[in-house]
Amino acid sequence: MSSTRLALLSPAERGPMTLPASMGQFVHSTESHQQIWGSWLQSWHLPVAVSEITPFLDELSHQALHQDREVFWSSMPSESHASRLVLRGPLHAEALRRALTTLHLQNCMPGRILHAQGDSLAIAMHGPQGPVPAFNRALTDALEGIHVDLAMTPVWDPGHFRLLLTDMDSTLISIECIDEMADHLGLKRQVAAITERSMAGELDFQTSLRERVRLLQGTPASSIDAIIRERLQLSPGARELIQAAKAQGLETGVVSGGFTQFTRHLQEMLDLDYAFANTLEIVDGKITGQVLGDIVDADAKADILELLAISAGTDPSHCIAIGDGANDLPMLRKAGVGIAYHAKAVVRAQADFQIRYGGLDTAADFLGWY
Secondary structure: OEEEEEEEEEEHHHOOOOOOHHHHHHOOOEEEEEEEOOEEEEEEEEOOOHHHHHHHHHHHHHHHHOOOOEEEEEEEEOOOEEEEEEEEOOOOHHHHHHHHHHHHOOOOEEEEEEEEEOOEEEEEEEEOOOOHHHHHHHHHHHOOOOOOEEEEEEOOOOOOOOEEEEOHHHHHEOOOHHHHHHHOOOOHHHHHHHHHHHHOOOOOHHHHHHHHHHHOOOOEOHHHHHHHHHOOOEOOOHHHHHHHHHHOOOEEEEEEEEEHHHHHHHHHHHOOOEEEEEEEEEEOOEEEEEEEOOOOOHHHHHHHHHHHHHHOOOOHHHEEEEEOOHHHHHHHHHOOEEEEEOOOHHHHOOOOEEEOOOOOOHHHHHOOOO
């Protein structure tokens, strides 16, 4: 049986809009009637087809046009697919308007408001089931220039996810550890240049890591403790994201092409279940410029995610991965949800969701962990 979904978006100062009296016979229930993000959002599910009420919708649209309001409607099956639109950032009425207009062009209509608190908003959306990345690319393009993170996501069942695995440098923490180590030798510019080429996908990671570590030869091992003590900082929202994941019953871990001294520190600081990284060779209290054992590179990160999923009694589709560089891409692609965090363009283009402006806790909103 077909039905109609109807929504009205009005400037907050205009207040909600009264439907024409002629439509009253069709309105059985109101899904949303709430002021959010500088706007009034009203939405209804009408148990009739658009063709049956076209004259009333035309009247409503004409009225809305003269009152600086927007009206959306669409015909769809009574049991349409439910998704979730999530916005996170400074309250911005234009961001909401652009997002809803973009999704309306793809036959997606707003329903009830799932969450509205502070700078976080989530709205149930109804419409055809489409590829998540396509919806999100369209939304990102539509909101270019507005510093709001947003995503169109499925509505996952409780307990769907079992593991959260995140990269370390410039993701879980705000620094690149090896760059800070190079600073002790006055080689920060040389090492940072190699790092940048690697993160942009221009240089093989294993080669770049060995080149960078070689430049650190002779650095006192005590410098690592100094960097941890004086320079290491969590990325905004990191602690909140890990706490939210744990509250949802997920195992948590960090995997890095960096070094074990830093990942172990983070494991203790955040009570992570897992920590994986490379081992620096240290002899007589000094870094030799060599890495011991196999290097944790892009493929290793993806393999680690898969092994941890199996250990948790599940598969990668029930895992979340977060990263910022090209060496995170295999892990992001293998996970059920891959999130790019303040990432390079090549990573943003291939991730399911992207966080461009906010902190890591934005991912908790995307995942429905309010």
